[in-house]
Amino acid sequence: MELIRPNPRRLPEIFIVTSPDSPEFSRLRSALRHSSVVALDAEWKPIRSRQVADSSDEAGGVPSFPTVTLLQIACRLYCEDSDLECSVVGSCPVFLVDLVSLPLLTVWELLREMFVSPSVLKLGFRFKQDLVYLSSTFSSQGCFLGFDEVEPFIDITSIYYYMKYQNSEKKLPKDTISLATICSEILNISLSKELQCSDWSCRPLTEGQISYAAADAYYLLEIFAVFEQKFRTEGKKISTLTELRFCKTTGGLKQVFMDSKTCENVVRNKFCSAFDMIRSSYLPINFSGDTGVGSCSQPSCKIAYPTDEHFLTIVKIYGERILLKESDRKPRVSRRRRERRSSVNTKDREQFETNGDWQGPTAWDPEFGGDGCPKFLCDVMVEGLARHLRCVGIDAAVPFLKKPGPRQLLDQAHKEKRVLLTRDAKLLKHQYLANNQVYRLKCLLKNDQLLEVIETFHLNISEEQLMSRCTKCNGSFIQKPLTHEEAIEASKGFQIIPNCLFNKDIEFWQCTLCRQLYWEGNQYHNAVEKFVNICKLST
Structure with a gap:
């Protein structure tokens, strides 16, 4: 795959929106009115195991959704606006909408209009899950049904697969690609995901969390810019086969592949609605607010942006619609998971989850047949820590298997007389299988984790x-x-x-x-x- 690799700019100015009366909120409103493309991402507070159990009892066995605490919005501006300090055509300010501090009713209408506006192309990475959680968060605060639709929308994964497999007859891989991998291959950037599991409900946010959250949204715009440039350079060289392949990746109908005529009609109907909406929304404008057909004084009105044939073609072919059904609003719990949860004693579960401190002795203790040399096994969540431990001379292995289960991890740690290091609280409940074999790290960053291991196990470095x-x-x-x-x-x-x-x-x-x-x-x-x-x- 030959890609045009730009030198991605450093993150632009970041605006943290915490109050509807703040200048940042006004800038967000103006940016959404003057943006051609908007990239979206969300961070949420995960539901811990005990919280799930408690909510299951109250809701008849169905747990609630996680609460979204931060919404990231990166905007690609297409005109100058006096309300924005960074009002440069083509600039991409990033807004972090703090849903913990901000009254949700004040931002609900603004977001709802943006989600369904035909004048704004929305980008995301597996955003349907974010939309489900976001809708649940807003509806729990009295915002009617929350959000149920985003259109036109393009998933960054589809863009990646187009650029990688456009000239290939290979079937698209079943494994889901990560955003870090996409950024590495397309932008030549290393996108750290260390803070993904941090506590996004705590305030104030750390500088690391702010940079991480802004990067996740901003680099979606950068990826789309590479795709757009490639599309303009090569022209519309897209066959019906390519369109069908991507129709399949976005959940296309099985009968599309049964009949060629039906297939052609479905593809046309799927994408042309968004295409026609954007084309019809274009009006000659001046940015003082006069659209040529009457002035608009409402700050939340839609302003169409200047488009060209390439951009419209991209929307026509790749634009899709996220529509939440009633079933999407009901969290699903598998039968096996319900049975496993009910079979575990509540007191034992609380003991495993709350006992985060190490209680020796260690697996390498000579009294238990060890050789006295510290040895660790780092699971997939902390593989980066393994390299840091090796750098300070500590024996640190990683799992033999690519996706090992808890039993396999514990078996490897037991045979090699290692302590298993992890961030996964679920592994603690397997302590009964082998005493003093699992330690759950409290820190998120590799440097802090290294120091935590050294101090916890009294290692002499x-x-x-x-x-x-x-x-x-x-x-x-x-x-x-x-x-x-x-x-x-x-x-x-x-x-x-x-x-x-x-x-x-x-x-x-x-x-x-x-x-x-x-x-x-x-x-x-x-x-x-x-x-x-x-x-x-x-x-």
Whole structure:
């Protein structure tokens, strides 16, 4: 897949909307009236296991939805407006609508109009789930039925699949791609998801949470910009097959594939409504508020934006509609999950969930047959911590399987005499299978998690241990450094060593397992300095 890779700009100015009387709220209203494309995302407060149980009892076994606490809106402006400080054509301000502080009734009408406005193309990433939670949050606060429709809408996943598989006859993969992967492949950006599971109900938000939330919405606009540029460059080279493939990804009818004529009609009917609405909504305007057919003084009125044939074609082909049905408003609980929940004793569940402190001894304790060397197993939620532990010389493994179950994780930890590190509270209820095998981390960031593990398990870290293990596979290094000749021989057909390194007095080390070569360059010294500070080592 050949993609046009721009240099994504740094995040634009971020406006946090906490009050309907604030300047930020006025800017949000103006931005929505003068935007051609709006990217949407939401963060919510998850329902903990005990909360689910309590709400199940009250609602006859059906848990409530999580409460949305933050709505992210990134707007691509198409005109200048005196109400916006960043009123530059093509700029993309990001608004974080704080639903904890803001009276929901004051923003409900504004959001509802934007969701159904044919003048604004909405972007999202698996936004239907967000819309369900958002609708539930607003309806619980007396906002009628909340929200039930978004149109026209384009899912970023469809854009990604178009750019990757447009000239391929391969079937679209069944696995759901992550936003971090899409950003990496299209924008060449590493999008950290460390704060995804943070507590979004706490106020004030941290700087990290603000940046994370803004990035999730803003980069949707950047991805669409790459897609739009590619579409304009290549022209409309889209076959009926391509249209059908994407009709399928958005839940198209099975009979579409049964008859070619029916197929053509369904595709036309599916996309043309949004296309015709946007085309008909275009009016010659001046941005003082005069639309050419009468002035509009209401701040919430819709203003059409200048469009071109390429943009309209994109909406025609890829625009879709999110429509919540009555069944979407009722949380589903599988029969197996209900049975499992009812079979677990309430006191035991509370004990497993509230007991977050480590209560030794450790799995590597010599009194229990261990060798005295700290060993950890980091599950998929904290795999980044495994690399940090290896950097300070601690044996840290990751699961053998790509998607291991709790029993498989515990079995690996038991056989290798490791402590399982996780952020998943559900694993704590499996403690009865093996005592002192699971520790749930409290911190979210890798640096903080590393320090938490060191302090909890009283690990002795010295500067000599730093960078003494292979960060790639967790193997140990060959006892003595390699000569230049040995390093050259070991790298043949495996690894490229820059020639400039051989003119310097640099030591080379090799992993005994994966044979990866390391050398003491600038990255090594920077890493040592970083972990000296994290581990609070005295130099």
